[in-house]
Amino acid sequence: MSGADRIAYFNGRYVPEREVLVPFRDRGFKYGDAVFDTTRTFGHRVFKLAEHVERLYRSLRYLRIDPGLTQDAIVEITGEVVRRNLPLLEPDEDYWVTQRVSRGLDPSAREIWPQPGATVIVECVPLPLRERAPLYRDGIRVMTPSVRRTPPEALSPRVKTHNYLNLIAGGLEVSAQDPSAWAVLLDTSGNLAEGMGSNIFLVHKGTLLTPREQAVLSGISRETVIDLAREAGLQVVEKDIDLYDAYTADEAFLTSTSLCICPIASVNGAKIGNALPGPVTRQLTEAYCRFVDFDFVGQYLKRLS
Amino acid sequence: MSGADRIAYFNGRYVPEREVLVPFRDRGFKYGDAVFDTTRTFGHRVFKLAEHVERLYRSLRYLRIDPGLTQDAIVEITGEVVRRNLPLLEPDEDYWVTQRVSRGLDPSAREIWPQPGATVIVECVPLPLRERAPLYRDGIRVMTPSVRRTPPEALSPRVKTHNYLNLIAGGLEVSAQDPSAWAVLLDTSGNLAEGMGSNIFLVHKGTLLTPREQAVLSGISRETVIDLAREAGLQVVEKDIDLYDAYTADEAFLTSTSLCICPIASVNGAKIGNALPGPVTRQLTEAYCRFVDFDFVGQYLKRLS
Amino acid sequence: MSGADRIAYFNGRYVPEREVLVPFRDRGFKYGDAVFDTTRTFGHRVFKLAEHVERLYRSLRYLRIDPGLTQDAIVEITGEVVRRNLPLLEPDEDYWVTQRVSRGLDPSAREIWPQPGATVIVECVPLPLRERAPLYRDGIRVMTPSVRRTPPEALSPRVKTHNYLNLIAGGLEVSAQDPSAWAVLLDTSGNLAEGMGSNIFLVHKGTLLTPREQAVLSGISRETVIDLAREAGLQVVEKDIDLYDAYTADEAFLTSTSLCICPIASVNGAKIGNALPGPVTRQLTEAYCRFVDFDFVGQYLKRLS
Amino acid sequence: MSGADRIAYFNGRYVPEREVLVPFRDRGFKYGDAVFDTTRTFGHRVFKLAEHVERLYRSLRYLRIDPGLTQDAIVEITGEVVRRNLPLLEPDEDYWVTQRVSRGLDPSAREIWPQPGATVIVECVPLPLRERAPLYRDGIRVMTPSVRRTPPEALSPRVKTHNYLNLIAGGLEVSAQDPSAWAVLLDTSGNLAEGMGSNIFLVHKGTLLTPREQAVLSGISRETVIDLAREAGLQVVEKDIDLYDAYTADEAFLTSTSLCICPIASVNGAKIGNALPGPVTRQLTEAYCRFVDFDFVGQYLKRLS
Amino acid sequence: MSGADRIAYFNGRYVPEREVLVPFRDRGFKYGDAVFDTTRTFGHRVFKLAEHVERLYRSLRYLRIDPGLTQDAIVEITGEVVRRNLPLLEPDEDYWVTQRVSRGLDPSAREIWPQPGATVIVECVPLPLRERAPLYRDGIRVMTPSVRRTPPEALSPRVKTHNYLNLIAGGLEVSAQDPSAWAVLLDTSGNLAEGMGSNIFLVHKGTLLTPREQAVLSGISRETVIDLAREAGLQVVEKDIDLYDAYTADEAFLTSTSLCICPIASVNGAKIGNALPGPVTRQLTEAYCRFVDFDFVGQYLKRLS
């Protein structure tokens, strides 16, 4: 069996992925007029599904898209998609699990495709464990491109949409210099904002610093880390932080759905800290593993050889 | 015959539109990681095709997307698409003609869809002549939403991409108040920027004012109007203009591929000028008709009844 | 008896309102070079008079206007004005009560009007209970105009002055679309700021969010609600909030001297919450009524018929 | 005879100034919700009256105030006001001549003052020739306060309104240090904007520099100087200029209705140029005198003794 | 003995100050490419040396300058420099004690000066007790110049560098008006930032307000005051504060290495508070004296005569 056998939910039906084909007049394709949300499995168990779907519905409300389904229905469909695809996974693999909702077709296109409402897709894909495994050994090289994160007065970064060109433009600058570096964009005031699907944390004298929630898409992993840190008695401060904070940090790490927590080795070529991971990052990584009852670091590192 | 018989170019083949279906893992769908350009026909003749394709290639260069085709090839394909679809048109109808290029599929998706490079679509669709006909009789009601146009430091407005959510968010504010009003967004300094596919012009004592080219997607229609105005001896000034200029204008109009020139009746409910169209707008409209050798206003107005 | 019999304090004397006539060379008229503050009565009792007068004196200090009277004197005068006018009220009516201080006349005008110092007026006027009664039944339709609130680096929004044109310009945009909607302006970063005399609150999962005090005129009603909420065990966060927060809110309401608390039905046409008022708004409204020992909602609603 | 005998136009009647008393509930007083425009006489002849009234009507349109009078009527009334008051002038005195239009009374106030529409005042007052005479001998000491000019996205500086507190707040900073210095505010980007009723010009190698027209109230005197300079073969550039331009200027001067042209001696204490006035300023001053056929400099300087 | 006998550390040696001569091709001279930090002695005891050196190393990390010495070595050298110079002090004098590290010489200059790494200087100089003594009697007159503090996106204000021209440019505006006034610059949003080596605090109803740490160089004295205030049960809020807060403050004071705490008499000519120092300032001054076990106010005031 292979990825070619994966099943996805597509507008009311469970179909092989190869059949999930979107009319080119779908607004999701023409305009990126769509939202999505993504969680992952840990040892084949879906992580915080309800929280992700709740965030998906906030994105839908912001853009006034009616998905034509209740939150509960999306949760149920997602569970079903995972169940149908788990047999395709190797035992030590896991899935990204994603819901996507576009506004659907423009009325003029309904002559050809008579679909009245939103386009809904729920799908999963194996995590890129092998490609990202070196990040846990070597740390992530972070670069801040000159492109600035879109400001909230134009489009809220808190909405997880199909409009990623701002982040992609930032990433192109970075990958032209170092294909395996990760871009973290600054906001229009020069504060650290976020990467493509990732949030940044700094450690200063045992305190965690991370950008204010307004300027970034506050990941579920980010919130999980904040909760775990506070439970561990660490102070967490959400505020405007900038390159001074980054260059003088004791430790730094990224969070994302797939990475959970992964240490940062350097920012713009300036080495951060003395160990990889640093002690606070290690402490939080272990707490994260306990919380999800799964050794995601080991899962990555075993791909190294 | 109907729209259902239209033919489009899709990754090397001319196929019925119903077969132009994009894998949901195409970056054009997932991220709006795609660009496009649109011209129209006048009396079944394509307008300034080479200029539009040239602008398409500037968009491609900005985003470092390789279309896998030369500009000449795209021009030729576009001509062929139009030729194949002209028989479907009523004599007094015309087409929007559009090229779309996405970055293609993420490598991980090639297991299912083994397409290596960009996704290229060339397509056409009849202009919404009936829906827009009243605009030429009544003028356009323009509103400036509170959402600001994405600034160039985040993503250049001069690139015609599949990332339209900023403009859509502005449009949602406006259509909630007046479904037939058109949104023209301000930039982050409060200057008039642009609408979704449209440019704005003001007339002050016989001089044309229009936003600087850096802050907006400078439409081919906009450039055509500027050229025609200068040929007619009118002064045209491209600079930062704001609501003061709009409210005190003698006349105002929008330009776009489909509208060419269409008079503005009011801005945020404040009536502009005394006649619809005003004398300069009328003069430029007539010059435009002569230039394209086609009475596009008549084409619209005959739909009123 | 009627409004024509109302008495006001005017530069040292208690006179019929019709005699409160300001020389057109008063700087309050020529430049809006004046400050004011407004409280209301509840069941004919004046609300937090000392706090309002204290705020008035902060406004005076910011603009370096010397009123020529102590805070205590203004409090006393205000009490006297109310006392003299209470007999004119119907039993179930109440007053707005306002102090106004302009910098006075330019020296060159003293040839005609030999008044050396500030112009001081203390006056009252019945609340517009009938006009606003539907807001408590239907909720307020809030719109955010494209005009931005004047930034503090130009003129502090925390000073209650006679310069209202920024707020009026925002209101003109809104009322042209919907005469009974209320404008809430965004600040120059696109965050929610304030309306003309009103503050906005959002409810997210039981937490109150309201703009930071620096960017808005922090109303006494706003502060009263914050105090009542904290006494009720609700969390209140003052921070930058934007349209994402508004569109995804569970509830929203405005506060102002006259409204106290009044629920918001929609923001830019997007419906907020499921009930009017929502449960937290209702809880705070009831606490407010208890605090002022007066059913201001009932006072409004009885005007509906 | 004295100023106490001056006549003004007030809502349809010509009355002694002492009778021009505005109800305190007029929106012009409560909110500064009013516009004005001011010209002067030269040797008892009114300067560019039509241009000033035209600008007044642009201000009215911006704020959607209906004056209830045609432009021609305002011109005629102004002429009449001047005619009636000229006999009060000494032969070598001249008038400021001003039209003021407020939006009028709130409906609730009409119980007392049954005036339905706008409040219109046309008035004149002698120019402060003696007070300002030293400026032509010593030059103006200009200071740039820390307060920034209100940005156009909040309220257009091009509208001449009764909202002057931003300019007044800037002036308070300056006059606290040097009571006879003039404040010229910077805009929110740090560019030179304008003073209270005055525009600034710099001379660099024979070229005139002055702020762009969007950011300032473009005075009629400013436009007159630009016209005269161009007729004299000087280059005039309207663009963003800042303190670097000011400190390195060869000459600098202010223009305003009363001053026409007056040389600047220093900016923030840094001396500008070597002569007062410098040669270009002198050339333009002479051209201005010829244009208005009046020696306004001599009129000022004769007050020195 | 005199200042001419002072000893300084210079690139590995303790030499008379007159021998501390920097090659003009040192990047510290050519570019200000250097950092420093300064503490003082209290009764000949060095204050918080370790904290200052730690901050020095954060500055070095931000600019990627390798000083070629450990933090401990710098602490030790500093102690030695103080020891060697204490005999030169009068009993009631004290020193500023400063470390300076430049990036050193450009490679091309090493032909002449064969120094490979950083330039390191540790030096001391007597505090200007006599010049500043009046400030404790009269309070500091603070002025906010029109020049804005360099924003963090250009160069972090938290790094104590040899690039002081932004602060110097602000100071020049102020000293041209009042040579003994102190400049406190606003940031690019118009908030109070900092002076040249000084931080500002306001007192409002017993609460201390001071700018956020991101926008200013957070002095050790500033942090000492915050700690002392909190120990004394006072609330301290770090947030954006502006001229409204300053003009309406009950008290205000500056902190700096030399001043420790010194009351502000006025801001832009507007008098602050009723007593000098105000009660909270006095309380904190006394706590500061106890903390450093030294009456620094008395040390200053005894210079008055």
Place this chain on the structure above:
Amino acid sequence: MSGADRIAYFNGRYVPEREVLVPFRDRGFKYGDAVFDTTRTFGHRVFKLAEHVERLYRSLRYLRIDPGLTQDAIVEITGEVVRRNLPLLEPDEDYWVTQRVSRGLDPSAREIWPQPGATVIVECVPLPLRERAPLYRDGIRVMTPSVRRTPPEALSPRVKTHNYLNLIAGGLEVSAQDPSAWAVLLDTSGNLAEGMGSNIFLVHKGTLLTPREQAVLSGISRETVIDLAREAGLQVVEKDIDLYDAYTADEAFLTSTSLCICPIASVNGAKIGNALPGPVTRQLTEAYCRFVDFDFVGQYLKRLS
């Protein structure tokens, strides 16, 4: 003979460079409180010396530094310094020639160094011809760091000062990725500004685009190129240009004192144009060589081997 024999002017004397040693208490070292200007020789002839010295004096005026010398004296001294050092040059070498003026010593330091006024240095150093030779063969790789150019409201970029840390911080980001790439910083709006001593030009369809003069230090080389281009009939537009303009340019080049004109190969890794140099760059290079009567490109390229 070697560089060790070079002579420089230092505060009134011509001395060997090794004796140009600046007291560490010179404000030029402590604060970068100094300005400079640099020209070069072409075939041992000094280029546009008067223009450079004139610009130096504008920098001095901005910072209110009195050099204690006339412009003519500086020109003469510079000539003398060059004359004395020319014998040290190989025939095909040339000099950078630089004047530096610091504000001098703080008064307290005059006990040791009794110098009352400014510190003045005039010096020269051979151009780094060998190091930069590959740039003419391969083109310059330009990168735009995330650090933004200091805005004019903080410190004018048009003043050539000893405060270079903003540009150095940008350069550190870039050289960490590619040690031989050149940083060109963006301004705070995201427009292309300048590099450390270099200006950028783009070629679009035969038109030259370069940033507005306000935002950058307008180099003499930049002005020379503009003059030469206009003489050659090319259009030159100074305006806000951004990364869209760069990525879509036909050609691009840098200008600086040493480089004169040097082609850009890529911006952020995106290749610019098809030839190195492109035809317009080549045309302007040739015009530049003719203008200075010297083949500076050949001078560089002969160092390749």
